[in-house]
Amino acid sequence: MANSSLLLQLIILLLSSLSSAKTSTKNHPLPPPLTTDYYAKSCPRFHQVVQTIVVPKQSTTPTTAAATLRLFFHDCMVGGCDASVLIASNAYNKAERDMDINESLAGDGFDIVTRVKMALEIECPGVVSCSDVLAITTRDLILQIGGPHYEIKFGRRDGLESKATNVEGKLGRSNMTMNDIIRLFESHKYSVREMVALMGGGHTIGFAHCKEFQSRLFGPKPDPSVHPKLLERLKAMCANSSSDPTVSAFLDPISPGNFDNLIFKNLLNGLGVLGTDQAMASDPRTRPFVEEYARDQVLFFRDFARAMEKTSVYQVKTGNQGEVRRRCDAFNNHPKGGKSA
Ligand code: HEM
Known part of the structure; x- marks a missing residue:
């Protein structure tokens, strides 16, 4: 008898915890995951447009692939793959790209993203995020120089913050010890x-x-x-x-x-x-x-x-987080350069 009442109590406890879990998901719905066919309806020629820009740029400017891969990595490690590294500084905000470690990011990476984004804005305005542009451009460039294919999912949203101070401690430096580097990568x-x-x-x-x-x-x-x-x-x-x-x-x-x-x-x-x-x-x-x-x-x-x-997919923003930027180097509605510190 004592056993069956204990069992009943346990079942009630389990059911109530399940229902509270359900309510909390309803109050704070999980952001939707990225998908491979995210632009199938909203921008069906998305990938073709990317390729029309990427292929000739790499052929004429072979430094593009390395510049873009480094840009992508430096973006993703600081607050996730949200194109925050592309934001330009202004009088009110020193952005990520002006942190010393990012000052050597080569111009060809920024240039290819700008060009692809401009072409996509003509094809399907306001639809494709800068973070998706950077992710697919990097993948395609690696393939073009003989590297492996990997799957890219889409639906990233662009970040609303880019601060030089956020970069500290997130990226490797050439004077680090192997201990530091392993610890850094472990932290990611x-x-x-x-x-x-x-x-x-x-x-x-x-x-x-x-x-x-x-x-x-x-x-x-x-x-x-x-x-x-x-x-x-x-x-x-x-x-x-x-x-x-x-x-x-x-x-x-x-x-x-x-x-x-x-x-x-x-x-x-x-x-x-x-x-x-x-x-x-x-x-x-x-x-x-x-x-x-x-x-x-x-x-x-x-x-x-x-x-x-x-x-x-590292710390990406999706759903109603962030925004789809109109141009990759500026937030849509934050003339002062993003959230204040
Ligand atoms: C602790 C780890 C790392 C350190 C210390 C490091 C350091 C550096 C340094 C010092 C440079 C030369 C920058 C310059 O003088 O302009 C460089 C270039 C580069 N890094 Fe790394 N890096 C690391 C990890 C990575 C990772 C994980 C990736 C990509 C997956 C990456 C991609 C690149 C690329 C593509 C370049 C050449 C950029 C260009 O030619 O424009 N690095 N890295």
Whole structure:
């Protein structure tokens, strides 16, 4: 008898907790998820329009893919993939893109997003968000330079805030230790395996300015992990970088324009340009993945694609959160540059 009354009490408790869970979902409905066919009705030629801009831009300006991939990553890690990095500063607001780490984001990334957005505004005005434009443009550019395909879902909304101060502590710096980097990626919910795939994929293309790696080259004792030939080449290249700070080197000195796994082979041979990349080949937590990816490009592509898919939905805004911006560098209705601090 005592047992059956206990059971009854338990059932009542369970039912009441279920009904309160239901009410709270009703009061605060979950934002809708992203979907692959989000623009099927509202902008059916969406992807064709993107391609008409992306393909010729990358062919004529091969630096576009790397610029856009870095832009996308720097956007997603700060408050989610919401195009907040694209907002321009004004008299009232110093935006994310004017934080020191973002000042080296190359103009081609911003340029391609502006062009795609303008073409889409002609095709279907006010429909496609800047954050969706950045996500699909990045994916298509990676494919165009030989990288893997991954699925992009749509329906991201553009953020209503962009503050330089939000960037601190969210992105990696070239003077970090491997401990710092692992902790940073952990804070964004990436495993070490995903981290290695992303960093390798990011740095198998593109450039770095001398200031990001010259501490490895000069001084009484250059970094012994730099291959002597590369050391010689980088030293010659960066000798006058104080008078010309724009001097930069390919992050993957062997196949800079192709998306491939050579970056990992390079790292095993001391051919990493950034100290943080080279450290992946020596740290026992990351080296096994560097070795695996150097051996097996298919595996690297699979892991990179999965990690990019994960990145592309990181802390996204959907439904009635945020807005669809009319132009990517300004909020629609916030002349003062977004929420105040
Ligand atoms: C702790 C991790 C990371 C550090 C310390 C780091 C650091 C850097 C640095 C110092 C540069 C050179 C910037 C310049 O001098 O202009 C760079 C370039 C680049 N990074 Fe990273 N990065 C990291 C992770 C990533 C990830 C995860 C991605 C993408 C998935 C990525 C994509 C890129 C790309 C594509 C470039 C070349 C940009 C261009 O050529 O315009 N990085 N990174």
